[in-house]
Amino acid sequence: MLNACQAHLKEKYYCPHCQQQLTCCNAPPFHVGDGLGWGSAIMYICLNDECSLYVKGWKHIEEKYGHTSSYRYMQLPGEKEGTPMMVGSNDAFKGCEVDLESLTKENKRYIKEKEAVEQLDTCVADRNLTAALHLVLDDAAGKESRERACDLLVELNDLACIDPIRNHKFINHSLEQKINMAISQILTANFKKECPHCAEIIKAQAKVCLHCKRDLG
Numbered sequence: 001m002l003n004a005c006q007a008h009l010k011e012k013y014y015c016p017h018c019q020q021q022l023t024c025c026n027a028p029p030f031h032v033g034d035g036l037g038w039g040s041a042i043m044y045i046c047l048n049d050e051c052s053l054y055v056k057g058w059k060h061i062e063e064k065y066g067h068t069s070s071y072r073y074m075q076l077p078g079e080k081e082g083t084p085m086m087v088g089s090n091d092a093f094k095g096c097e098v099d100l101e102s103l104t105k106e107n108k109r110y111i112k113e114k115e116a117v118e119q120l121d122t123c124v125a126d127r128n129l130t131a132a133l134h135l136v137l138d139d140a141a142g143k144e145s146r147e148r149a150c151d152l153l154v155e156l157n158d159l160a161c162i163d164p165i166r167n168h169k170f171i172n173h174s175l176e177q178k179i180n181m182a183i184s185q186i187l188t189a190n191f192k193k194e195c196p197h198c199a200e201i202i203k204a205q206a207k208v209c210l211h212c213k214r215d216l217g
C-alpha cells in the first residue's frame, strides 16, 4: 500500500469533464463491476458533485438501466485515460481519500527506522548511540528492533541516552519497563544515580544533590 502510493505521490490527475483535480482514494477490495481486482491499491476519482458526468449520470442511468446510480470519473495510477465508474450514492468513495500528507510522513519515518535498524549491528563497535536511541524513541518502530536497541544501549553504556529517554512518553509499557531496567544498569555501571527530587544524574554516593542541593540521606 505504502509503496504503491509512494510512486504516485507527486502525480496529479484531472477530470476531463470538470477539469477538477482527481482525489487519490483507497481502491475497494474488488472491482464492483466484474469481481476482479483493480490491480492497484489506490485510484484517482473525481469527487466533484458539480461534475457534468456525475450530474448527468443519474438521469442517464435511470433511463438506460432503470436504477438510481450515477457515474464518477475514475483513473488508475499510471494510466493515461480514465473511465466512468458507477456509484450508487453521493457518499460513495467519500471518506476513502488517501491522506497523502500523513502517508509521506509515515514513509519518512519508516526510512529512518530502516536506516537505524541497519546500523544496529555495528553501533556498539562504532560507539554510535544515535541509531539505538532513535529506535527506542520511535513508538511506531518494530517491537523486536526496539527491544534489541534497548539491549544495545546497555552495551553502549552512555549516560547521554538517559535524558532523551526520560523526556519521552512511552506508549508500550513492557518496553518502558525494559528501558527503565536498562537505565538503571547504565547508571550503576557509571557509579551514578538519578536524584529523586530533581531527576539530575548525580554520583551514586552523593548525600546531597549537586543540582537541587536537597538532602538524599
Ligand SMILES: [Zn+2]
Pocket: 015, 016, 017, 018, 019, 020, 046, 048, 051, 052, 053, 073
Ligand atoms: Zn469531474
Ligand SMILES: [Zn+2]
Pocket: 195, 196, 197, 198, 199, 200, 209, 210, 211, 212, 213, 214
Ligand atoms: Zn536534585
